[in-house]
Amino acid sequence: MLEVKNVHKAFHGTEVLKGVDIEVGKGDVVVILGPSGSGKTTLLRCMNFLEKADKGTLVLDGMSVDLAKAQKREIREARLHTGFVFQNYNLFLNKTALENVTEGLVAGRKIPKKQADEIGKKALDKVGLSDRYDYYPQQLSGGQQQRVGIARAVAANPKVIFFDEPTSALDPELIGDVLTVMKKLAEEGTTMVIVTHEMSFAKEVADWVYFMDGGTVVEKGTPQEVLTCPKEERTRQFLRRVLREIDYYI
Amino acid sequence: MTERLLGILTRSFGQILLPGIITTIPLTILSFAIGMLIALAAALVQAAEVKGLRKAARFYVWMIRGTPLLVQLYIIFYGLPSMGILLDAFPAAVMAFSINVGAYASETLRAAILSVPKGQMEAGYCAGLDYFQIMGRIVLPQALKVAFPGLFNSLIGLVKDTSLAANITVLEMFMATQRIAARTYEPFALYCEVGFIYLMMCTVLTKLQKYGEKRLDKAGRMTGKPVTGRGGVICWK
Numbered sequence: 001m002l003e004v005k006n007v008h009k010a011f012h013g014t015e016v017l018k019g020v021d022i023e024v025g026k027g028d029v030v031v032i033l034g035p036s037g038s039g040k041t042t043l044l045r046c047m048n049f050l051e052k053a054d055k056g057t058l059v060l061d062g063m064s065v066d067l068a069k070a071q072k073r074e075i076r077e078a079r080l081h082t083g084f085v086f087q088n089y090n091l092f093l094n095k096t097a098l099e100n101v102t103e104g105l106v107a108g109r110k111i112p113k114k115q116a117d118e119i120g121k122k123a124l125d126k127v128g129l130s131d132r133y134d135y136y137p138q139q140l141s142g143g144q145q146q147r148v149g150i151a152r153a154v155a156a157n158p159k160v161i162f163f164d165e166p167t168s169a170l171d172p173e174l175i176g177d178v179l180t181v182m183k184k185l186a187e188e189g190t191t192m193v194i195v196t197h198e199m200s201f202a203k204e205v206a207d208w209v210y211f212m213d214g215g216t217v218v219e220k221g222t223p224q225e226v227l228t229c230p231k232e233e234r235t236r237q238f239l240r241r242v243l244r245e246i247d248y249y250i
Numbered sequence: 251m252t253e254r255l256l257g258i259l260t261r262s263f264g265q266i267l268l269p270g271i272i273t274t275i276p277l278t279i280l281s282f283a284i285g286m287l288i289a290l291a292a293a294l295v296q297a298a299e300v301k302g303l304r305k306a307a308r309f310y311v312w313m314i315r316g317t318p319l320l321v322q323l324y325i326i327f328y329g330l331p332s333m334g335i336l337l338d339a340f341p342a343a344v345m346a347f348s349i350n351v352g353a354y355a356s357e358t359l360r361a362a363i364l365s366v367p368k369g370q371m372e373a374g375y376c377a378g379l380d381y382f383q384i385m386g387r388i389v390l391p392q393a394l395k396v397a398f399p400g401l402f403n404s405l406i407g408l409v410k411d412t413s414l415a416a417n418i419t420v421l422e423m424f425m426a427t428q429r430i431a432a433r434t435y436e437p438f439a440l441y442c443e444v445g446f447i448y449l450m451m452c453t454v455l456t457k458l459q460k461y462g463e464k465r466l467d468k469a470g471r472m473t474g475k476p477v478t479g480r481g482g483v484i485c486w487k
């Protein structure tokens with residue numbers, strides 16, 4: 001369904017991605033783990049052309065695009081079939097929750113406003129914000145804002161949705177709501193690629209887990225394989241550290 | 251105050267206000283409108299980093315901000331004819347003022363556009379919008395709100411700057427006052443009078459600015475009840 005091959009990316013001569021491959025089947029939930037600076041965000045951004053890769057191919061449902069030399073038209077086409085949920089929400093601050101969701105439908109996809117409003121309301125209902133249609137982002141809590149962000153990504157019914165640490169800017173007590181929504185999406189068969197540090201979420205929801213370090217995929221497999229009995233030493237180290245942090249946390 | 255002086259002041263009031271209404275105000279409005287278009291274009295090509303045009307816009311701002319407005323007026327009205335471009339006084343003034351106010355306003359606008367968090371641009375692309383849609387629907391509405399006080403500042407400045415047009419034979423409020431002062435030998439009273447009229451015009455604009463800011467403020471946060479979020483209640487009027 002979605003495949004990226006051999007993604008390379010350097011910033012000012014420093015290689016951040018050194019040939020990454022990811023494969024995502026229809027309805028799969030792929031979780032990408034890895035220490036800070038390992039290139040997870042950069043990978044997602046390259047997959048959605050927010051960052052221009054130096055090399056690599058994206059195959060999305062049969063459409064193949066060169067990540068380094070994509071035409072404007074191809075980029076737009078690919079983006080119409082993907083959604084992106086940002087770490088810091090990036091909601092349109094001059095638009096209400098509903099308008100945030102419908103903007104891409106009305107302006108980007110030329111769906112009539114009335115129909116777009118219906119789709120938008122349905123999307124907001126799904127993320128538990130049926131009483132917040134007319135609120136502006138500044139009137140919403142972080143968790144609510146992120147759920148608007150998810151509704152915005154879901155509304156156009158994309159083939160895949162990318163999540164970049166969707167809960168890491170949130171207060172602990174607000175994380176649950178967002179994860180619940182994501183779990184629901186997973187159950188409905190939404191194809192998702194998620195960068196997160198939420199281990200228990202990964203264990204429960206992921207179909208596949210990728211562990212990245214230093215710009216490469218070190219290990220991939222089922223959550224069972226990667227999280228419970230990792231083969232690679234670097235994965236083990238990372239898990240030990242993260243799980244210890246969780247212990248401290250508790 | 252003598253009766254004569256009082257008579258001069260009352261009679262001259264209308265004679266000064268009339269050119270104010272038929273010249274100063276149209277000159278201001280026309281120049282500001284054209285200036286805003288120039289400013290928008292200059293700010294956008296810089297924000298979008300359009301290669302050659304960006305440089306041209308920087309050059310324009312540098313030139314205009316670095317030279318006196320009076321010199322710009324003289325070049326356009328007295329200088330251009332020697333190059334075969336002959337303009338009437340009023341259009342020459344409009345041209346000079348719009349080019350001048352455009353340079354200042356473009357900087358206000360550019361800074362305001364930059365103040366809109368870049369992530370919204372990226373989110374716009376991801377939602378399937380193109381550059382112009384994002385600019386028009388997301389970024390500019392927010393930028394204009396930020397730029398509003400600064401742009402009003404330019405407008406208020408322009409009202410008073412139009413008095414310089416007297417130097418290129420535009421019969422506006424100030425020149426009308428000069429003529430009456432020359433006839434009546436009452437410069438102190440008459441120049442105070444015209445100053446007062448400028449002050450009144452700017453007072454009206456200041457009130458308008460306050461009203462506009464209130465409206466814009468409301469437009470950003472209208473409906474709903476207070477929400478408890480991070481750090482307690484997020485308040486608004």
Ligand SMILES: Nc1ncnc2c1ncn2[C@@H]1O[C@H](COP(=O)(O)OP(=O)(O)OP(=O)(O)O)[C@@H](O)[C@H]1O
Pocket residue numbers: 011012016034035036037038039040041042043
């Ligand atoms: N725009 C940029 N310019 C220069 N260097 C960058 C840029 N973006 C990322 N980097 C560098 O690339 C490396 C990978 O960054 P990236 O944000 O992809 O890591 P990450 O895995 O998402 O980390 P985290 O878990 O902290 O979010 C880092 O060393 C970072 O400093």
Ligand SMILES: [Mg+2]
Pocket residue numbers: 040041042164165
């Ligand atoms: Mg990151």
